[in-house]
Amino acid sequence: MKKIRIGTGQGYWGDRLDAPLALVSSGNVQYICFDYLAELTMSIMQKQKQRDPARGYAHDFVGLCRQILPQVKAQGIKLIASAGGVNPKACAEAIAQVARSQGIKLKIATVSGDDILDRIDSLASQGYALRNMDDGSGISAIRDRVTSANVYLGVAPVVEALRGGAEIIVTGRNTDTSLFLAPMIHELGWRMDELDKLACGICIGHVIECGAQVTGGNYTGGWDRVPDLARVGWPIAEVYEDGSAVITKPDGTGGLVEAGTVKEELLYEIGDPRSYITPDVVADFSEVRVEDVGQNRVKLWGAKGRPAPDTLKVSISYSNGYRAYADLAFSWPQALDKAKLAAKVLTERFRIIGLRPEETMFDYIGYNSMHGPLSEIPGNDPQEVRLRVAIRTKTAEEAKKLGPEVPCLVTCGPPQGGGYSARSTPQEILEYWPALIPAAAIEPEVRFVEVN
Amino acid sequence: MRRVPLVEIAHARSGDKGDGCNIGLIARRPEHYPILVAQVTEARVREHFKGWVQGPVRRYEMPNIQALNFVLEKALGGGATASLRADNQGKTMGGALLRMLVEIPE
Numbered sequence: 001m002k003k004i005r006i007g008t009g010q011g012y013w014g015d016r017l018d019a020p021l022a023l024v025s026s027g028n029v030q031y032i033c034f035d036y037l038a039e040l041t042m043s044i045m046q047k048q049k050q051r052d053p054a055r056g057y058a059h060d061f062v063g064l065c066r067q068i069l070p071q072v073k074a075q076g077i078k079l080i081a082s083a084g085g086v087n088p089k090a091c092a093e094a095i096a097q098v099a100r101s102q103g104i105k106l107k108i109a110t111v112s113g114d115d116i117l118d119r120i121d122s123l124a125s126q127g128y129a130l131r132n133m134d135d136g137s138g139i140s141a142i143r144d145r146v147t148s149a150n151v152y153l154g155v156a157p158v159v160e161a162l163r164g165g166a167e168i169i170v171t172g173r174n175t176d177t178s179l180f181l182a183p184m185i186h187e188l189g190w191r192m193d194e195l196d197k198l199a200c201g202i203c204i205g206h207v208i209e210c211g212a213q214v215t216g217g218n219y220t221g222g223w224d225r226v227p228d229l230a231r232v233g234w235p236i237a238e239v240y241e242d243g244s245a246v247i248t249k250p251d252g253t254g255g256l257v258e259a260g261t262v263k264e265e266l267l268y269e270i271g272d273p274r275s276y277i278t279p280d281v282v283a284d285f286s287e288v289r290v291e292d293v294g295q296n297r298v299k300l301w302g303a304k305g306r307p308a309p310d311t312l313k314v315s316i317s318y319s320n321g322y323r324a325y326a327d328l329a330f331s332w333p334q335a336l337d338k339a340k341l342a343a344k345v346l347t348e349r350f351r352i353i354g355l356r357p358e359e360t361m362f363d364y365i366g367y368n369s370m371h372g373p374l375s376e377i378p379g380n381d382p383q384e385v386r387l388r389v390a391i392r393t394k395t396a397e398e399a400k401k402l403g404p405e406v407p408c409l410v411t412c413g414p415p416q417g418g419g420y421s422a423r424s425t426p427q428e429i430l431e432y433w434p435a436l437i438p439a440a441a442i443e444p445e446v447r448f449v450e451v452n
Numbered sequence: 453m454r455r456v457p458l459v460e461i462a463h464a465r466s467g468d469k470g471d472g473c474n475i476g477l478i479a480r481r482p483e484h485y486p487i488l489v490a491q492v493t494e495a496r497v498r499e500h501f502k503g504w505v506q507g508p509v510r511r512y513e514m515p516n517i518q519a520l521n522f523v524l525e526k527a528l529g530g531g532a533t534a535s536l537r538a539d540n541q542g543k544t545m546g547g548a549l550l551r552m553l554v555e556i557p558e
Contacts, residue, residue: 040533134470213465220546221463221478260478263517264465267476271469271523273512290517302516323536361529361536369538371548373503390536429534432470 011211034081045085056087109166154279158182180205195305199283200243216255228254244301326406328420338414357391399426464546473542
């Protein structure tokens with residue numbers, strides 16, 4: 001049966017940079033797909049682009065291309081990356097520069113049309129309200145604070161780019177799974193009405209898109225027996241014509257692929273397992289089977305598909321105040337009691353200096369900062385406890401007032417406090433506004449850049 | 453019967469979905485799956501996260517992989533980008549669920 005091997009190069013912007021190297025050197029893959037974009041990432045990139053029109057994309061990808069392009073080219077590996085952010089064109093141009101400097105002939109494609117930041121008002125005037133999917137409110141409530149607005153595009157333009165001979169594809173806000181599904185459709189000859197196969201492709205993409213989370217990272221089921229996490233291998237899906245796949249990793253790498261790692265990732269960040277909604281197909285995971293078939297080899301099959309909705313999801317982010325954090329430690333004896341007294345002192349100090357947060361949170365690191373009310377009070381006098389204070393404010397000026405107050409606790413608070421964090425810079429809070437738009441209102445665009 | 457924390461018979465992974473969190477809870481052995489179905493109910497999970505999760509809890513059964521998926525609404529204090537929580541993405545909530553006590557045969 002015909003098959004292809006697809007590897008995951010990055011699970012998010014900031015993932016381990018050397019991850020794709022083992023895929024290139026010993027992965028025996030034909031494609032490597034890279035997901036760089038989270039909701040917040042697009043806002044950060046919009047800001048970069050506003051400051052410099054040549055930026056606004058994941059520049060790490062260009063550095064990676066510089067490193068691996070000769071090998072990738074020699075082996076005929078194709079790269080598909082959502083590294084384009086809000087500026088796929090600039091990203092492609094930067095990669096073209098790399099190819100030119102290395103004397104490599106290359107065909108690059110960009111996929112765009114997802115960025116609707118400049119179209120929000122014209123779309124609204126055409127009756128596309130972009131209402132918040134969670135509470136139904138209209139976008140006018142936040143219109144003047146919107147920082148990015150991107151439609152999740154599906155697989156079609158990526159397949160078009162592959163058919164056009166692209167060797168590297170740089171997209172904007174495509175769904176993570178569409179990056180992986182595209183080579184399956186292109187290489188295995190799947191049709192867009194073969195919904196079960198498409199659903200299998202989505203399921204496979206979903207399982208490997210977060211990188212090492214399926215090869216032994218973050219593995220509750222057996223973390224203490226995962227070998228060599230420092231050299232953990234990024235995942236490879238060996239995908240067959242019928243939609244089944246074997247999930248594995250490059251030979252000689254660390255980590256572990258077993259039924260348990262695949263099951264944990266299959267359930268990662270999903271809602272109703274019968275309705276994993278994408279622009280390409282609605283995938284049903286309720287009959288998916290997972291089976292160990294060899295060392296670091298897990299077979300995955302059985303997803304079912306239903307037609308995709310005629311709407312696309314829009315990810316909008318908007319500015320909504322600031323947050324700041326600080327922390328310091330208190331040591332034995334009575335560490336927790338001292339930290340609690342310090343929290344009381346801080347609350348009173350806020351009143352005295354006129355700091356009025358919209359919300360304040362005190363946590364005790366070493367006791368309850370992760371499991372909150374479920375944490376058990378330490379039975380013995382703990383060795384140390386770290387007081388963490390977090391505030392949310394309307395303005396950056398207000399948030400800045402927190403800075404000097406925490407270090408002062410060393411001399412003005414309970415005894416034996418130390419190791420305070422550096423004065424925190426207030427961060428702008430960017431909130432997420434999910435909306436829907438009819439697919440017909442969006443036209444994805446594929447362009448080619450050739451280096452001869 | 454013996455009372456044990458869930459971590460003895462199940463493993464879990466959690467992550468954020470807006471202001472909600474999902475927890476995949478997987479039986480360590482197939483014979484443990486019916487125990488999860490019978491004892492780790494929506495009502496018990498809501499009670500377990502009382503004072504933390506502000507919205508409803510929904511449970512989806514996946515006998516195909518001997519797992520349950522829980523979706524907990526309003527769990528993260530406004531969502532990853534707005535939350536003041538130290539674990540703003542809910543990565544440790546799976547571990548928090550594994551504290552729950554269940555009864556298993558001797």
